[in-house]
Amino acid sequence: MDTIQKMLLEQVADLHAIPEGAYNIRTNGESTARNSTEHIEIVSKSEVSGIDIKIKPGTKNESVHIPVVLSQSGMEEMVYNDFYIGDDCDVTIIAGCGIHNEGDSDSRHDGIHRFFIGRNAHVKYIEKHYGSGDGRGGRIMNPQTEVELGEGSLAEMEMVQIKGVDSTVRTTKASLSEGAKLVVTERLMTHGEQKAESQFDVNLDGEDSSANIISRAVARDRSVQIFKSVINGNAKCSGHTECDAIIMDNANISAIPEITANNPDAALIHEAAIGKIAGEQIIKLMTLGLTEKEAEEEIVNGFLK
Amino acid sequence: MDTIQKMLLEQVADLHAIPEGAYNIRTNGESTARNSTEHIEIVSKSEVSGIDIKIKPGTKNESVHIPVVLSQSGMEEMVYNDFYIGDDCDVTIIAGCGIHNEGDSDSRHDGIHRFFIGRNAHVKYIEKHYGSGDGRGGRIMNPQTEVELGEGSLAEMEMVQIKGVDSTVRTTKASLSEGAKLVVTERLMTHGEQKAESQFDVNLDGEDSSANIISRAVARDRSVQIFKSVINGNAKCSGHTECDAIIMDNANISAIPEITANNPDAALIHEAAIGKIAGEQIIKLMTLGLTEKEAEEEIVNGFLK
Numbered sequence: 001m002d003t004i005q006k007m008l009l010e011q012v013a014d015l016h017a018i019p020e021g022a023y024n025i026r027t028n029g030e031s032t033a034r035n036s037t038e039h040i041e042i043v044s045k046s047e048v049s050g051i052d053i054k055i056k057p058g059t060k061n062e063s064v065h066i067p068v069v070l071s072q073s074g075m076e077e078m079v080y081n082d083f084y085i086g087d088d089c090d091v092t093i094i095a096g097c098g099i100h101n102e103g104d105s106d107s108r109h110d111g112i113h114r115f116f117i118g119r120n121a122h123v124k125y126i127e128k129h130y131g132s133g134d135g136r137g138g139r140i141m142n143p144q145t146e147v148e149l150g151e152g153s154l155a156e157m158e159m160v161q162i163k164g165v166d167s168t169v170r171t172t173k174a175s176l177s178e179g180a181k182l183v184v185t186e187r188l189m190t191h192g193e194q195k196a197e198s199q200f201d202v203n204l205d206g207e208d209s210s211a212n213i214i215s216r217a218v219a220r221d222r223s224v225q226i227f228k229s230v231i232n233g234n235a236k237c238s239g240h241t242e243c244d245a246i247i248m249d250n251a252n253i254s255a256i257p258e259i260t261a262n263n264p265d266a267a268l269i270h271e272a273a274i275g276k277i278a279g280e281q282i283i284k285l286m287t288l289g290l291t292e293k294e295a296e297e298e299i300v301n302g303f304l305k
Numbered sequence: 306m307d308t309i310q311k312m313l314l315e316q317v318a319d320l321h322a323i324p325e326g327a328y329n330i331r332t333n334g335e336s337t338a339r340n341s342t343e344h345i346e347i348v349s350k351s352e353v354s355g356i357d358i359k360i361k362p363g364t365k366n367e368s369v370h371i372p373v374v375l376s377q378s379g380m381e382e383m384v385y386n387d388f389y390i391g392d393d394c395d396v397t398i399i400a401g402c403g404i405h406n407e408g409d410s411d412s413r414h415d416g417i418h419r420f421f422i423g424r425n426a427h428v429k430y431i432e433k434h435y436g437s438g439d440g441r442g443g444r445i446m447n448p449q450t451e452v453e454l455g456e457g458s459l460a461e462m463e464m465v466q467i468k469g470v471d472s473t474v475r476t477t478k479a480s481l482s483e484g485a486k487l488v489v490t491e492r493l494m495t496h497g498e499q500k501a502e503s504q505f506d507v508n509l510d511g512e513d514s515s516a517n518i519i520s521r522a523v524a525r526d527r528s529v530q531i532f533k534s535v536i537n538g539n540a541k542c543s544g545h546t547e548c549d550a551i552i553m554d555n556a557n558i559s560a561i562p563e564i565t566a567n568n569p570d571a572a573l574i575h576e577a578a579i580g581k582i583a584g585e586q587i588i589k590l591m592t593l594g595l596t597e598k599e600a601e602e603e604i605v606n607g608f609l610k
C-alpha cells in the first residue's frame with residue numbers, strides 16, 4: 001500500500017495500521033487484505049463484486065472495518081456489501097471510501113450496502129467519504145444504504161462526507177419493526193462546483209418504532225445541495241427529521257422533508273433551517289484575535305462536529 | 306335569494322344583509338347584486354366569467370365583499386377574478402364560496418384569483434369555503450390564488466375551509482418585491498371521505514422580503530390531506546413555513562415543505578408536526594364535565610380558531 005492509499009485509509013477509517021477484529025480492505029477494485037474472526041465471517045460474493053459480512057447472534061463489542069480506497073484515475077466500480085447481523089449483537093461497523101484522482105478521467109465508487117439487523121441487536125455504523133487529488137477527473141460516490149431493523153433493534157448511523165467529493169447521490173432506505181429505533185446523523189460539506197443529493201426513505205412499520213434523522217450541511221462556493229427526507233408513520237410510532245444548513249458564497253441549498261401519517265397514533269415532526277453564519281458570531285471570534293476567514297472556519301468546524 | 310342561499314352567504318362571508326362598501330354577489334353562475342364605490346370599481350370580464358376589481362391608489366379602510374354561492378346541483382363553473390390594488394391602499398377583501406348540493410351530480414367552483422398589489426399597499430384577504438346538503442353529488446372547490454406583491458406592500462391572507470368540501474386542490478402562488486411581506490394563515494378541516502391538497506409556491510425575489518405561511522389542519526374519519534409548501538429565497542430575505550396537523554380516526558396526512566436558498570443572505574425555516582390530540586388534554590376537559598366527544602370537539606375548535 002503506497003503513501004496515498006495510506007492517507008486515504010486514515011481519512012476514511014482513522015486507520016494507521018491493520019485494524020483489530022474483522023476487516024476487509026478494498027484497494028483499486030481488489031480485496032487486498034481480509035480477516036474473519038470467530039464470530040464475524042467475511043465472504044466474497046460470487047455473482048457480483050462485494051462481500052457478505054455475517055455476524056453470529058450474540059456477538060458483543062466487536063468491530064468490522066471495510067474501507068475502500070481508489071487511487072487509480074478512471075476507475076469505476078459497483079460494489080454490493082450485505083451485512084447479516086444476528087439477534088442480540090452489539091457491534092460497530094466502520095465503512096468509508098476515499099478517492100484520490102490525479103487524472104483526467106472520472107473515478108467512481110457506487111456502494112450498495114444492505115443491513116439485515118436481528119432482534120434486539122445494536123449496530124453502530126460509521127461511514128466517511130473523502131476525495132483528494134488535483135486531476136480534472138471527477139471523484140464520484142453514490143452510496144445506497146438499505147436497512148431492515150428487526151424487533152427491538154437499534155441502528156446508529158453516522159454518515160459523513162468530509163470534502164473533495166465532486167458528485168454524490170446518497171440514498172438511505174430503512175424499514176423498522178416493532179420497537180426498533182433508527183438514529184442517523186449526516187454531515188455534509190460541499191465546495192467548488194460540487195453537487196450533493198441526499199435522500200432518506202424511512203418506513204415506521206412496527207408499533208413503537210422510532211426514527212431520528214439529523215442532517216447538518218455546509219455549502220460553500222458555487223456548490224449545490226439537496227436534502228430530501230421521507231418518513232412514513234404506518235403504526236403507533238414517532239419520527240423526527242431535522243436539517244440545519246449553512247449557506248456560504250454563491251451556493252444553493254434545498255431542504256425537502258416529507259412526513260406522512262398513515263396511522264392516527266403516528267407522531268411526526270420535521271424541522272429545517274437554512275441560513276448563513278450570523279455576523280455577531282464572526283465578530284465575537286474576531287475580537288479573540290482570529291481573522292474573518294479563521295473565524296468562519298472555526299464556526300463551520302464546530303457546526304459539523 | 307332563498308333560505309339556503311342566505312345560509313351559505315352567512316357561512317362564507319358572515320353576511321346577514323347586503324354589505325357596506327363595494328360588493329359582488331354571485332349566485333348559481335350569475336352576478337345577482339353588485340355595488341361599486343367612489344374608490345372601488347367592479348367590472349364584469351368580457352371574455353371569461355369573472356370580474357375585475359379596481360381599487361384606486363390611496364384607498365383606505367374600505368372593503369370589498371365578493372361571495373359566491375352555488376345551490377343548484379350539478380353546476381360547474383370557472384371564475385376569473387382580478388384585483389388591481391393601487392399604491393398606498395389599505396383595504397379588506399372578503400371572498401368565499403358556499404356550495405349546497407342535494408342532488409346526485411357534482412357541483413364545482415374553480416376560482417382563479419389574481420392580485421396585483423401596489424407599492425406600500427396593505428391588503429387583508431379573507432376566504433372561506435363551505436359545503437352543505439345531503440346529495441350524493443360532490444361539492445368540489447379548486448381555488449387558485451396568484452399574488453404579486455409590490456415594493457413595501459403587505460398581504461395578510463386568511464384561508465379557511467370550514468367543512469363540507471369533498472374535494473379541493475388549493476394552489477397559492479406569490480412573488481414578492483423589495484420589502485414586501487406575505488402572511489398566510491390556512492385552516493383546513495376534512496371529514497368523511499374528503500380529500501384536500503394545498504400547495505404554496507412563494508418566491509422571495511426582493512431584498513428584505515419576507516413570508517410566513519402557517520397551516521393548521523385537522524383530518525378526521527377516512528379523509529386525506531396533503532400540504533405542500535415551496536419557499537424560494539432568491540435575495541436577502543426571510544421565509545418561514547409551518548404546518549401543524551391533528552390526525553384522527555383513520556385519516557391520512559402528509560406535509561411536504563420545501564425551502565431553497567438561492568442566495569447566501571436568505572434565511573429560511575420550516576417546521577411541521579403531525580399527531581393526534583394528547584390524551585391528557587382530553588382527560589383534563591372530561592374532569593370538567595365534558596364527554597370525550599365534546600372534549601375532542603372543544604380542542605379541535607380551539608386549534609382551528
